[in-house]
Amino acid sequence: MKPLFYIIHSETTENWKSRNQEALEALFGASGGRYPKTAQGSVTLRAAEFAGDSGVPFAAYIHPSNPASGPYGGMSFVIFPVNGAPCLVAMVVGTQGLSPDEAILGRPGHARKVRAICAWLNKEFGGGKQVAWAKHDPARVDLDMPGELKRRWSSYHKVCERYGKVIYAALAPTGNREATERAAAALLDLMFGERGHAPLVQHEGHAEQLRTAWFRHLMTAVTREEVIRLLRKRRYVILQGPPGVGKTLMAGKILEEEYGHCGRSIQFHPNTTYENFIGGLAPVQGDHSLGFRFAPTPGFLMEAAAAALADPSRNYLLHIDEINRADLAKILGEAIYLLEPEPGYERRIDLPYDFGEPFHRTLFLPRNLHVLGTMNTADRSIALVDVAVRRRFAFVSLWPSMEVVEKHGCATSKEAFRRMLSIFVEHGSDEALPLVPGHSYFLAQEESEAKSLLQTALAPLLREYLAQGYVAGFAEDIRSYLQWVESL
Numbered sequence: 001m002k003p004l005f006y007i008i009h010s011e012t013t014e015n016w017k018s019r020n021q022e023a024l025e026a027l028f029g030a031s032g033g034r035y036p037k038t039a040q041g042s043v044t045l046r047a048a049e050f051a052g053d054s055g056v057p058f059a060a061y062i063h064p065s066n067p068a069s070g071p072y073g074g075m076s077f078v079i080f081p082v083n084g085a086p087c088l089v090a091m092v093v094g095t096q097g098l099s100p101d102e103a104i105l106g107r108p109g110h111a112r113k114v115r116a117i118c119a120w121l122n123k124e125f126g127g128g129k130q131v132a133w134a135k136h137d138p139a140r141v142d143l144d145m146p147g148e149l150k151r152r153w154s155s156y157h158k159v160c161e162r163y164g165k166v167i168y169a170a171l172a173p174t175g176n177r178e179a180t181e182r183a184a185a186a187l188l189d190l191m192f193g194e195r196g197h198a199p200l201v202q203h204e205g206h207a208e209q210l211r212t213a214w215f216r217h218l219m220t221a222v223t224r225e226e227v228i229r230l231l232r233k234r235r236y237v238i239l240q241g242p243p244g245v246g247k248t249l250m251a252g253k254i255l256e257e258e259y260g261h262c263g264r265s266i267q268f269h270p271n272t273t274y275e276n277f278i279g280g281l282a283p284v285q286g287d288h289s290l291g292f293r294f295a296p297t298p299g300f301l302m303e304a305a306a307a308a309l310a311d312p313s314r315n316y317l318l319h320i321d322e323i324n325r326a327d328l329a330k331i332l333g334e335a336i337y338l339l340e341p342e343p344g345y346e347r348r349i350d351l352p353y354d355f356g357e358p359f360h361r362t363l364f365l366p367r368n369l370h371v372l373g374t375m376n377t378a379d380r381s382i383a384l385v386d387v388a389v390r391r392r393f394a395f396v397s398l399w400p401s402m403e404v405v406e407k408h409g410c411a412t413s414k415e416a417f418r419r420m421l422s423i424f425v426e427h428g429s430d431e432a433l434p435l436v437p438g439h440s441y442f443l444a445q446e447e448s449e450a451k452s453l454l455q456t457a458l459a460p461l462l463r464e465y466l467a468q469g470y471v472a473g474f475a476e477d478i479r480s481y482l483q484w485v486e487s488l
Contacts, residue, residue, distance in 0.1 A: 109426030219399035244438025263317030323373030427474035
C-alpha cells in the first residue's frame, strides 16, 4: 500500500492517473499486496484530472459496473489532492446515487463501523483536534458536511463545497503518516470486506489489530476504575446497558471493594414512591393498645444521607438497582434540586414533616454521599429517564465484551457470541443496538452447559424481543439465529 500512502502525502498531481493506477494495482497479489487478486475485480479506478480551477481532481476506487466516464454511483474510496496539504481521504457515495451498493450504504452496520473508525482516528491521532468526520447516515446525500467543519478544514474548502453532500467519511491527514496509513488501511479493509474480500493471510494480524482498535469505539469498554473515578468526581452516576453485561455485578464489587461495604443496595420497581425514597408518613406501632399510628419515616435517600453524615471521613455509596423501573422524576420530587455534583453552595430543601435527627425539616446531601444507579436499556416497558434527571447524573454505557467471552467461554459460546454480535452490529438500528445480549449468556466453559444456557436463557430473551417488536427491522436474522441455537 506504500504507493497509495506516498500519493496522499506527495502534494502533487503530476502523472495523476498513471500513479494512481500503479497504486491500485499494488494493493493486490501475494507478492506485496494487501488483498487477493480476486478482489481486484471488485473495483476500478476513476482518476479525474483538471487544469487550474476548472474542477476538483480526485482518484476513486469505484464499483466496476459503473461506466468508464461521467458520474458514477455506489460506495467508493476517494482521495482528493489539494495545494499545500496532503490529499483528503474519504468514503464517498457517487453523485449518480447509491446503486449498485444501496444494500451496503443503507445498512446500519456500515454507517456504524465508519463512525467508529473516525472516532478512533480522532481519539488516537487528533491530539484534541478533529482530524476525521463521519456522517450519521451515508445514504442521506441531501445533507451537507457541517459548515463549521468546512471552515476548520479550510485547505479542503473547494472539495467540501463540491462534494460535501456525498462525502460520508473523511480524514484530513496531518504530518503523522502512521495515522494516514492506518486510516486508509482501515477504510479499505472495510470497503473490500463489504464486497466479500478479506486481507491476505500475511496481513490478517494487522487487519485484526486495526479492527480491534476502532471496534472499541463502537462498543466502548468501561473499567471499574473509570466508574470509581467518575463517582469521586461527579458523585451521581448511572451504569446503563443491555441485560447480561455485568452492571449489577460491577456495582456490587465497587460497593464491596472500593467502599468497604460502607453503603447499601436497594432496588426500584414500579411501586416505589417518593415516601419510600425520600421520606413520608408511614404506619408505625403505637403505644400499648393504641395500635398503629402514622409518623414521619425517612426513606432510602434520607437514611443514606444520615449514614454518610455520621462518618464524614468515609464515602458512602447508595446503589440503586434497576433505577429506571420506577418514575424517577416523581420519586425524587423537589429533591432533584439536591443532585448537583458541584452546586457551588450547600443546597437544602424543606421537608413537610419533622423527621428527627439529623435533618428534622431540612434535607441536604453530604459531599461524601455517592449514588450509583444501574439501568437495563432493554426494558422498554418502564418509565424513561427525563432530561432534567439525566443532566444530574453521569451516564456510563456497558457493552458486551468479546475479551471476556474469549477468556471464559467454550467454542460454542464464542461462536454464538460472534454470530449474535454481528447480527446486532450489522442490522440493528441505533434504538435496537443497546438490546444486544451481554456476555454473561456466553460464559459456559463446557459444551453441554453452553447449549443449555443458550437455549434456556438467551433464546427466551430473543423471543421476547421478537414478540415485543424490538427487533422488527432484522427479525428474520434473529429467527434464523434461534433456529441455529435450537439445532445445537
